[in-house]
Amino acid sequence: MATPSEVVLEVRDLVKHFPLTQGILYKRQIGAIKAVDGISFDLHRGETLGIVGESGCGKSTLAKLLMALERPTSGKVLVGGKDIAAARGSELKHMRRNIQMVMQDPYTSLNPRMTVGDIVGEPYEIHSEVVPKGDRRKRVQELLEVVGLNPDHINRYPHQFSGGQRQRIGIARGLALQPEIIICDEPVSALDVSIQAQVMNLLDGLQKEFNLAYIFIAHDLSVVRHISDRVGVMYLGKMVELGKDTEIYDRPSHPYTQALLSAVPVPDPDGREQRERIILQGDPPSPANPPSGCRFRTRCWKAQDICAEQEPLLEIRDKAGDHPSACHFAEAADVVHVN
Amino acid sequence: MSEPTATQDLIQGTPEPSAAAVPNSSGKPRSLWYDTWDILKRRKIFWISFVMLIVFLVMAAFPTLFTHKDPEWATLARSMEGPSEDAWFGFDLQGRDVFARTIYGARTSIIVGVLATLGTVVLGGIAGVIAAYQGKWLDSLLSRVGEMFLGVPYVLGAVIILGSVAPVQSNPGKTMIMTVVIIVLAVLGWPVLMRIARSSIIQAKHQDYVQAARALGAGPFRIIFKHLLPNSLAPILVYSTITIGSYIGAEATLSLLGIGLRTPVISWGIAIADHTRYIRTGAHAMFFPAAFLSLCVLTFVMLGEAVRDALDPKLR
Amino acid sequence: MIEVLPESAGSGTHGGALLEVDDLHVEFRTRAGVAKAVNGVTYSVSAGETLAVLGESGSGKSVTAQTIMGILDMPPGKITGGEIRFRGTDLLKLPEDERRKVRGEGISMIFQDALSALNPVFPVGWQIAEMFRIHRGASRADAKKKAIELMDRVRIPAAKERVSDYPHQFSGGMRQRIMIAMAIALDPEVLIADEPTTALDVTVQAQIMELLAELQRDSNMGLILITHDLGVVADVADKIAVMYGGRIVENAPVHDLYRNPAHPYTKGLLESIPRVDLKGQELYAIKGMPPNLLDMPSGCAFHPRCPYRQETCTTDVPPLHTISGTRGSACHFWREVLDGDAQ
Numbered sequence: 001m002a003t004p005s006e007v008v009l010e011v012r013d014l015v016k017h018f019p020l021t022q023g024i025l026y027k028r029q030i031g032a033i034k035a036v037d038g039i040s041f042d043l044h045r046g047e048t049l050g051i052v053g054e055s056g057c058g059k060s061t062l063a064k065l066l067m068a069l070e071r072p073t074s075g076k077v078l079v080g081g082k083d084i085a086a087a088r089g090s091e092l093k094h095m096r097r098n099i100q101m102v103m104q105d106p107y108t109s110l111n112p113r114m115t116v117g118d119i120v121g122e123p124y125e126i127h128s129e130v131v132p133k134g135d136r137r138k139r140v141q142e143l144l145e146v147v148g149l150n151p152d153h154i155n156r157y158p159h160q161f162s163g164g165q166r167q168r169i170g171i172a173r174g175l176a177l178q179p180e181i182i183i184c185d186e187p188v189s190a191l192d193v194s195i196q197a198q199v200m201n202l203l204d205g206l207q208k209e210f211n212l213a214y215i216f217i218a219h220d221l222s223v224v225r226h227i228s229d230r231v232g233v234m235y236l237g238k239m240v241e242l243g244k245d246t247e248i249y250d251r252p253s254h255p256y257t258q259a260l261l262s263a264v265p266v267p268d269p270d271g272r273e274q275r276e277r278i279i280l281q282g283d284p285p286s287p288a289n290p291p292s293g294c295r296f297r298t299r300c301w302k303a304q305d306i307c308a309e310q311e312p313l314l315e316i317r318d319k320a321g322d323h324p325s326a327c328h329f330a331e332a333a334d335v336v337h338v339n
Numbered sequence: 340m341s342e343p344t345a346t347q348d349l350i351q352g353t354p355e356p357s358a359a360a361v362p363n364s365s366g367k368p369r370s371l372w373y374d375t376w377d378i379l380k381r382r383k384i385f386w387i388s389f390v391m392l393i394v395f396l397v398m399a400a401f402p403t404l405f406t407h408k409d410p411e412w413a414t415l416a417r418s419m420e421g422p423s424e425d426a427w428f429g430f431d432l433q434g435r436d437v438f439a440r441t442i443y444g445a446r447t448s449i450i451v452g453v454l455a456t457l458g459t460v461v462l463g464g465i466a467g468v469i470a471a472y473q474g475k476w477l478d479s480l481l482s483r484v485g486e487m488f489l490g491v492p493y494v495l496g497a498v499i500i501l502g503s504v505a506p507v508q509s510n511p512g513k514t515m516i517m518t519v520v521i522i523v524l525a526v527l528g529w530p531v532l533m534r535i536a537r538s539s540i541i542q543a544k545h546q547d548y549v550q551a552a553r554a555l556g557a558g559p560f561r562i563i564f565k566h567l568l569p570n571s572l573a574p575i576l577v578y579s580t581i582t583i584g585s586y587i588g589a590e591a592t593l594s595l596l597g598i599g600l601r602t603p604v605i606s607w608g609i610a611i612a613d614h615t616r617y618i619r620t621g622a623h624a625m626f627f628p629a630a631f632l633s634l635c636v637l638t639f640v641m642l643g644e645a646v647r648d649a650l651d652p653k654l655r
Numbered sequence: 656m657i658e659v660l661p662e663s664a665g666s667g668t669h670g671g672a673l674l675e676v677d678d679l680h681v682e683f684r685t686r687a688g689v690a691k692a693v694n695g696v697t698y699s700v701s702a703g704e705t706l707a708v709l710g711e712s713g714s715g716k717s718v719t720a721q722t723i724m725g726i727l728d729m730p731p732g733k734i735t736g737g738e739i740r741f742r743g744t745d746l747l748k749l750p751e752d753e754r755r756k757v758r759g760e761g762i763s764m765i766f767q768d769a770l771s772a773l774n775p776v777f778p779v780g781w782q783i784a785e786m787f788r789i790h791r792g793a794s795r796a797d798a799k800k801k802a803i804e805l806m807d808r809v810r811i812p813a814a815k816e817r818v819s820d821y822p823h824q825f826s827g828g829m830r831q832r833i834m835i836a837m838a839i840a841l842d843p844e845v846l847i848a849d850e851p852t853t854a855l856d857v858t859v860q861a862q863i864m865e866l867l868a869e870l871q872r873d874s875n876m877g878l879i880l881i882t883h884d885l886g887v888v889a890d891v892a893d894k895i896a897v898m899y900g901g902r903i904v905e906n907a908p909v910h911d912l913y914r915n916p917a918h919p920y921t922k923g924l925l926e927s928i929p930r931v932d933l934k935g936q937e938l939y940a941i942k943g944m945p946p947n948l949l950d951m952p953s954g955c956a957f958h959p960r961c962p963y964r965q966e967t968c969t970t971d972v973p974p975l976h977t978i979s980g981t982r983g984s985a986c987h988f989w990r991e992v993l994d995g996d997a998q
Contacts, residue, residue, distance in 0.1 A: 054856035055827075067554045093556035101554050109547035113569040122565075123555050162944050173551065192711040193883055197927035197940035204937065219856065222886070226929030226938065249931065263861035264931045265886030269909045272890055279865055280858045282812070283826040336932045 008180050008213050009043035009066070009099070014075035016061055020288065033288045035061040037237035038075075040314075045180065048207065048214040050228030050245070052221055052260070056284055058237040059217045063185040066215060067101050068092060079181065097127060100174040102203075104186035106166035110158040116169055117154035120144065123176035130177060143172040146209075148202060164195035171202065175210070183215045188223060200227060221264045225249050233257045236287055236295040239314055243323025251332040253320035256296045262335040278335065294327070302329045378649040385649075388641035395635050399446040408439040410605055419621035431624040432613060440605055441628050447606040448635065451521055452587040456579050458525030459532050464575065466529065467536025471544060472563060482537070485530030493589070494596065496527045501598045513604050520599050524586050535578050539571035546570070577647040584639030591632055607632040672699035673877045674723070674762065674845045679737035681718050683948075684730060690948035692718040694901040695737070697975075700845060700877040707880045707888040707909070709924075710898035713945050716881045719898075720847050724764050725754050741845070759790055763843040767850035769830035773822040779833045780806070780818030786840040805836040809866060828859035832866065839870060845877040846870075852887065864891060885928055889913055894981070897921050900946045900956030903975060907982045917984035917993050919961045955986070963988045 017032035036058045043049050053059045064070040066077055068084045077085045084095050103109035110119055121140045124131045131139050141151035147168040158166055167187065174182050184203065188196040204227065206212060218224050224231060231248040233241045233256065241254040252258045259278040266275070280299050285291055291298050297307040312326045320330035379385050398405060408426075414434040422429040428437035470481040488496075500523050543549065549566050557565075587607075593599025594608030601609060610628035618625060681693035693715040700706040710716040721727040723739050725746065739746045741761055746754060766772045774782060783805055784798035793801065799818065806814035809832040822830055831851060838846060848867065852860035868891060871878050882888060888895060888909070895912050897905040897920065905918035916922040926939035943960040946952055952959050958968040967987055975983040978993075986992055 054858060064550075069550055069553055096554065096556040101551070103547045103551060105547055109551055111548040111552075111566055111570065114565070122552065122557070126552075126556050126558075126561065164944065170551075173555075177555075192945065193885070193924060194711060194927055194941040195944070197929075197938040198942075200929070201938055201940050221857065222929045222931040225931055259858060261931065263857045265860075265864075265884065265890045266932055267885040267889045267913065267925065267928055267930060268932075269889040269892070269913050277861055277865070279861055283828055283859070 005045045005047070007042045008045050008080065009215075010076070010078040011042075011066070012040050012076040012078070014039045014062070014065055014077065015073045016058075016065055016070060017073045031288055033286075034237050034290060035287055036065060036072075037290075039234075039237075039239050041232060041239070041242060043181065043213050043215060045213055046207065046211045047229045048216050048227050050224035050231040051215060051217045051234060052219065052224050052231060053234035054219060054260075054284065056236070056287060057234040058287070059219075059234050060185060062234070063101065063183050063215070063217055066183050067099065068096070093127070097130070097177045098179050099181040099183065100177060100179040101183040101185060102167070102170050102174050102187045105190050106163045106170060107190070109170050110166055112158055115155050115157055116144070116149075116161075119158070119169060120172045120176060123173060127177060139176075140172075143176060144169075146175065146206070147172045148198075162195075163191050164198055167191060167199050168202065171199075171206070175206065178210070179212070181213045181215070183217070185217045186219065187216075189218060189220060196223070203227065221249075221261060233260065236284060236290050238295055238326065240296065240326045241324070242314060243321075247321055247323040249336060250334055251321050252335060253317070253323075253325040253330040253332045254296075254327045255300050255302050255329075258333060258335045264336075266336070276335075296327075302327075304329075375646075375649045379645060382645050382649070384641055385645035388638050388645060391634065391638040392642060395445055395449060395638060398442055399449045402439075402442045402446065405442045406436075406439045408436045410435060410439040410443040411603075412436070419617065419624060421621070422623055428627040429621070429623040431610065432617065432621075437610070437624055437627050440610055441607065441631050443605045444607040444610060444628060445631065445635070447517065447600065447604055448587045448590060448608070448632065449583075451517060451524070451590045451600070451606075452583040452639070455521045455524035455528070455586045455590075456583045458521060459528040459582060460575065460579050462525055462529035463532025463534075464536050467533040468540060468563060468567070470533065471537045471540035472559065472567070478537075481533065485533050488527065488530045491527070493527055494592070497523050497593055498596070498598055500526070501593070516600055516604055520590060520593065523593075524589060528582065528586070532575065532578060532582075535574050536571065539574045540567050543567045543570045573650040577643050577650065580643035580646060581640050584636040584643070587632065587639070588636050607635075671701050673702055673742060674879075675699040675738075675740040676719060676723065677738040677740065679719060679722060679739065680735040681715070681722055681727070682733050682735050684733060685949070688949045691951065692732075692901055692948060693722070696896075696898070696901070696903055698896045698903065698906065700879055702844065702877055703871065703875040705871065705878040705880060705891055705893045707882065707892035707895045708898060709882060709885070709888055709895055711883055711945055713900075713948060714898040715901035716898045717849055720764065720849050720879065720881055723762065723847065724758060726764075756790075759786065759843065760841045761843060762845040762847065763838040763841070764847040764849065765831070765834045765838045765851050767853050769827065769834045769854075770822060772834055773830060775822055778819045778821055779825070780820075783833070783837050783840060786837060790841055801840075802836075805840055806833070808839075808870075809833070809836045811836075826859075827855055828862060831855065831859075831863055835863075835866065835870070839874070839876075842874060843876065845879065847879045847881065849881045850883070851880075853882070853884070860887070867891075885924060897924075900951060901948065902956065902985060903983075904957065904985045905983065906975075907978075911982060915993055917978055917982065917989045918957075918986045919963050919988075919992055920957050922992060923960075923962075963991055 014036055015038055016036040017034050019029045020031040020033065022028050022030050039062065041049065051059050051062065061070065065072050065085070072085050076083045079095055079099050082095060084092065084099070087095055117137065117140050120143055121136050124136045124139065141154060144151045144154065149165060149168050158169065161169065187203065188199050191199060200223065203214070207214060216224060216227050225245055228245050230244050232239050233248065233254065235256050241248060241252065241257045248257060249261065252261055259280045262276065262278045282299055285298055293309050294307040294312050297303040300307070306328055312328045314324045314326040316322060316324050317330045319332065321332045412435065417430045417434040418432055420430040426436050426438060428441060431437050431440065466481050466485070470478040501519065504519055544567060549562060552562055552566055590599055590606065591608030591611060594601065594606060595612040595615070597612065599608060600606050607628040611625050614621065614625040676696055676698050679693050679696045683690040683692055696715065696719050698706060708716045718727065722734060734747060741757060746757060773779065780799060780802045783802040787793040787798040787801050803814050803818050806818060811817060811829060811832055825833065851867070852863050855863060864887065867878065870876070880891065892909045894908050895906065896903045897918065899920050905912065905916065905921050907917065912921065913925065916925055923939065923941040927941055929938060941960050946956045954969045954971050955973050958964045961968065965988065971987070973985045973987045975985045976989055977983050978989060
């Protein structure tokens with residue numbers, strides 16, 4: 001359903017360095033955490049771009065940058081052609097109507113002192129021009145119904161709902177302003193297995209109904225595969241591979257993607273003895289002091305001298321199929337299916 | 340002690356703990372304040388302090404309900420006379436009825452305690468909100484200024500300010516003395532409240548729902564008044580309740596040192612101060628106001644503790 | 656090694672099983688009522704075997720483990736029935752000092768959150784060495800040497816240099832290794848791992864699971880793996896006990912369970928998870944929510960969410976029907992579930 005439609009979000013060379021400072025009144029910079037370090041991609045109307053990576057890879061910072069909750073050090077985030085990262089005041093506020101988010105933790109993302117009606121209706125209080133005052137309650141109830149909640153529960157408080165239901169409340173809030181883009185930051189990872197499927201099906205259904213574009217950030221590769229049309233893999237602030245879901249999952253070409261995929265446990269005991277794992281050694285280096293050249297080289301089994309000297313760019317490479325990969329020695333391989 | 344949510348939470352350690360433990364279909368809407376009240380009303384300590392508080396408040400508002408004697412009326416002939424059927428608490432140095440003066444003293448002590456606390460909350464609260472919300476250099480500046488105030492020993496600070504504003508030789512009126520004492524207590528006390536307000540607002544500021552509100556385009560006023568303050572009031576409330584008690588004690592300390600309230604004001608602190616020298620000959624003149632003072636301080640402290648326990652989410 | 660225990664003091668029916676949990680009942684007394692967290696759980700593990708206990712939050716899987724270890728908070732917890740036999744001896748009847756010896760030497764446990772399970776103010780080496788000082792009366796120098804050996808064994812690089820580091824100086828994966836080192840320090844016969852990799856990244860999870868498997872091979876430990884992750888279970892388990900609402904609803908050898916589940920809950924779970932090797936369309940979603948332990952549904956706890964539900968499910972609690980020698984399902988309609996035709 002994805003390809004040739006209109007681009008709703010363009011990210012260009014996005015960089016976010018968090019300064020490390022010292023000092024009491026006057027803060028002196030002694031270094032920087034390179035959380036996001038030069039990321040570019042497009043998002044089309046109605047498609048889902050999955051972003052996977054492990055903790056510390058910068059995917060949550062990326063979400064905050066896209067939402068303009070953090071200002072980037074450099075780079076652009078173009079929403080409908082305008083740079084949200086440079087927008088201020090009423091212009092920024094207006095742009096926010098088009099890009100909303102669903103957060104990870106359903107227990108902390110809802111204000112415990114507000115009723116469900118106040119939470120889902122807050123977007124209309126802030127953007128009072130969207131829905132006239134008298135119609136708001138009705139709109140909120142409609143939204144609750146859309147996400148599968150009982151509209152009569154409008155006066156309840158978040159703590160009276162289960163995790164899955166709270167996540168639905170968060171989704172209703174994200175939908176209220178009828179955005180084109182929704183950033184989902186680990187929207188199901190805090191939920192029980194049997195509830196995850198409900199929420200993912202809901203997100204799927206809403207996407208079709210409202211033609212939404214999702215950025216779906218998660219650490220769970222199975223979840224990302226299920227929902228995404230395209231997938232980007234992040235490592236230490238860089239995008240190391242980007243492609244259609246089949247390209248990434250069936251023909252990954254970056255060693256990190258391959259290791260990541262092979263590490264995912266498959267819920268099928270048959271043939272587990274034959275399954276080969278690429279077990280990475282050690283932990284990811286600190287983003288405050290990333291390795292030179294390719295950032296993955298310290299844990300990579302293919303690393304050579306060139307990897308330390310020259311940073312591999314995210315580009316289409318001979319042996320890597322027709323999707324870009326940031327590895328000097330990229331070579332497509334099927335690591336998930338052994339047979 | 341613990342509600343099922345907390346227990347299950349601890350036991351499971353897996354995501355979505357309360358889904359299984361907490362019924363979501365239960366009847367009427369309940370706010371967190373309602374829950375707090377629900378816990379509070381089961382606490383014995385809360386009811387004891389509550390009843391005592393009512394007694395003290397009625398005493399302060401309508402002293403004539405408790406005594407018909409005039410606290411100012413002095414019969415020098417009965418100076419330091421012990422308790423009797425006629426005067427339950429006896430007479431003080433100037434032959435005034437100790438019971439009447441103790442009852443009337445409640446008003447001053449409670450007014451000073453409550454208003455000084457109010458001042459502290461307003462000063463410290465505003466400073467805390469600004470420091471926490473704005474952050475950066477303003478936060479550093481306010482925090483350092485607060486630490487300077489905290490660094491001054493309480494009594495020394497009070498001696499200096501009171502000594503220069505309302506020297507002992509001058510003869511200010513009742514309201515003037517009380518106002519000055521209230522201001523001194525608030526000025527010296529605000530940094531603690533600022534710290535509490537600041538830290539609880541910083542904590543609330545990093546909550547996801549504040550991020551969500553920002554993502555929706557909410558301005559600073561909405562974020563502060565709708566999201567931050569309602570979620571950081573609890574510790575401020577608890578501290579204030581306890582502070583009322585300690586300010587009543589502090590007022591007495593200042594009076595004892597001769598720099599706080601003084602005649603013609605009637606207060607427990609003054610009564611204690613006036614009779615310390617006669618502790619061997621007529622302890623009653625000091626004992627009764629001191630006992631009332633201790634009870635009143637205890638009341639507010641107990642109330643504060645009860646509220647804190649009820650608001651503490653870990654105990655739920 | 657367990658010379659403190661009278662050999663086969665119990666019934667002697669433990670035929671091969673090292674640890675047997677038999678009809679265990681645990682309750683929590685709370686302000687809002689009595690929560691029946693564990694309702695007649697029975698499972699066992701033998702040497703060298705891996706039992707996976709699968710369940711969602713509130714299923715009672717962790718409470719059972721804590722009861723085995725004797726670390727359940729009582730109150731509010733209360734054991735209201737059943738036995739936990741280790742080599743035939745009922746642990747619940749042992750006095751605390753003998754129980755303590757079993758803990759660590761006989762059975763030990765690792766937790767999900769390694770950071771909070773380690774004491775932040777002591778070096779990790781000291782904490783590992785403490786096991787030897789307390790249980791074995793080893794000297795300081797000896798204990799430290801053993802601690803370094805153990806850190807090597809759980810593959811902590813440069814163990815010698817890192818033995819005096821504090822927990823916060825290690826990454827999440829390394830901390831989990833340190834906790835594993837402490838757990839295996841006294842060569843336990845049974846290791847209980849409660850969600851050992853839930854807090855970890857997937858590449859680190861793979862490292863830890865590989866380490867556990869290797870340690871188990873080397874020392875022939877019985878391993879009880881408590882988890883909600885169907886993927887991890889499929890990778891390592893020999894047999895599985897699925898828990899729901901404080902009961903075991905299905906137990907089976909791993910291949911049978913994945914190939915042909917005999918309980919609607921297991922079946923629903925398997926169909927509801929997205930898989931990295933398959934691109935599905937709509938996921939099957941088990942409707943509704945896990946049961947409230949304070950207010951359990953009548954009859955079968957799963958009946959409000961069950962596609963196979965019949966009248967009898969709302970009134971009769973299904974016993975754990977034996978399907979074959981090693982398989983059981985607590986569903987009145989397990990035959991239909993196996994055949995796959997929902998009503």
